[in-house]
Amino acid sequence: MSGLSPDSARPEDIILHAVSRQLEIGFDDGARFLLDAEYLRVHSPSAEVRGHGVGNEKLQTGKKNVAITALEPVGHYALKIVFDDGHDSGLFSWAYLYELGVKHDQYWQDYLNRLAAAGASREQT
Template sequence: MAGLSAHSPIPTEIRLHQRSRVLELSFSDGARFELSCEYLRVFSPSAEVRGHSPAQAKLQTGKRNVQIAAIEPVGNYAVKLVFDDGHDSGLYSWDYLYELGIKHEQNWQQYLAQLEAAGASRE
């Protein structure tokens, strides 16, 4: 299971800032990321969002003001993020959260381009 390798950084702190809608993550290797709730919702690892193949992925729109309502631990390898729009089916492994942090700018620019191409909005 992703997030369990002996060399994977693991979170040392996970803090939700509800006012700014940002999840702050600090990892054992010293990396620190601030990821918006919108970003985490749009890049949910759930089959509902990603599908079972890239062709089945669903562009997420209208998520600008989404909030994380709860963070639930899943064993020693992941968290389940519960969003206030009802989405709660993605398990965010430590590896996946780290990858989202490392690739934040690239992922976000790709997402904005997909929205534009679809004539869709973050609102």
């Protein structure tokens, strides 16, 4: 057993697929995820999205066609993702990117449920 966990896995491969607007990330424990720009944008770890505490999250709407314009490494622990809607304040730690990959289906469905409950849309208005 390697002893790796989402907290210790490190990316070996990060590829931005501009046309499909997806970020492909491969970790040193063999895990590989393909994450849409929209999914990353609406799950940004920034204060703008998460708020300043539980219950203060701000539902992100109209992000269906958002794209990633730049990836900037932050030390040896995170990635700053710049989106074409101007959002660039979220630092995605390796552990958080791994979590977003592992829990993709659950997190995406939760997001769609929150949109529906708010009567909001993924489409830009």
